[in-house]
Amino acid sequence: GAGVSQSPSNKVTEKGKDVELRCDPISGHTALYWYRQSLGQGLEFLIYFQGNSAPDKSGLPSDRFSAERTGGSVSTLTIQRTQQEDSAVYLCASSFGRGVYEQYFGPGTRLTVT
Amino acid sequence: DAKTTQPNSMESNEEEPVHLPCNHSTISGTDYIHWYRQLPSQGPEYVIHGLTSNVNNRMASLAIAEDRKSSTLILHRATLRDAAVYYCILRDDRNYGQNFVFGPGTRLSVLP
Numbered sequence: 001g002a003g004v005s006q007s008p009s010n011k012v013t014e015k016g017k018d019v020e021l022r023c024d025p026i027s028g029h030t031a032l033y034w035y036r037q038s039l040g041q042g043l044e045f046l047i048y049f050q051g052n053s054a055p056d057k058s059g060l061p062s063d064r065f066s067a068e069r070t071g072g073s074v075s076t077l078t079i080q081r082t083q084q085e086d087s088a089v090y091l092c093a094s095s096f097g098r099g100v101y102e103q104y105f106g107p108g109t110r111l112t113v114t
Numbered sequence: 115d116a117k118t119t120q121p122n123s124m125e126s127n128e129e130e131p132v133h134l135p136c137n138h139s140t141i142s143g144t145d146y147i148h149w150y151r152q153l154p155s156q157g158p159e160y161v162i163h164g165l166t167s168n169v170n171n172r173m174a175s176l177a178i179a180e181d182r183k184s185s186t187l188i189l190h191r192a193t194l195r196d197a198a199v200y201y202c203i204l205r206d207d208r209n210y211g212q213n214f215v216f217g218p219g220t221r222l223s224v225l226p
Contacts, residue, residue, distance in 0.1 A: 041218070042219060043158070043214075103160065104160070105159065
């Protein structure tokens with residue numbers, strides 16, 4: 001079956017521009033997460049959506065970062081006025097629901113801010 | 115979530131067993147132990163998880179110490195494809211915040 005997909009796979013943008021990253025979770029998964037991974041580093045949690053509940057935004061590093069999840073499915077992570085330190089791989093994951101269900105990760109979007 | 119400690123790197127020979135350790139001395143009674151791995155240029159993938167008893171699946175085995183303060187991920191016959199960063203994560207099933215805390219993990223190299 002289809003896994004988590006993300007687009008674009010690579011994005012190069014100039015400092016100060018806005019970018020949108022897309023995530024298509026596995027069908028039927030109610031939980032969706034965004035992480036970022038800087039070169040050679042572990043994963044950093046950004047935001048979590050669960051069903052129709054208010055998202056957990058506790059990991060967003062600044063107000064330039066925001067995310068939406070429409071219709072309980074597709075999610076978009078938006079970074080406004082990008083900075084060079086935003087360069088990283090942005091990973092999306094989904095899971096069946098609350099609890100200890102395993103997370104399924106997408107291949108990531110590599111963002112480079114020049 | 116409680117913290118885990120793993121060696122930065124390990125090496126193994128192909129077709130030999132690999133034992134990847136993880137210390138979690140501050141684990142609570144409701145923390146599950148999860149293992150994920152990340153192959154080069156890919157997102158992490160689930161490997162196995164457990165609470166108290168040892169667990170086996172098609173990918174690996176998870177051995178959990180009786181006091182639960184440590185665990186070991188066992189790959190029974192390492193292949194070149196098993197070269198990856200392995201993450202040991204604790205997850206409290208009462209915490210509906212759901213965010214997994216990924217540390218630096220153990221980078222496993224498999225030698226042919």
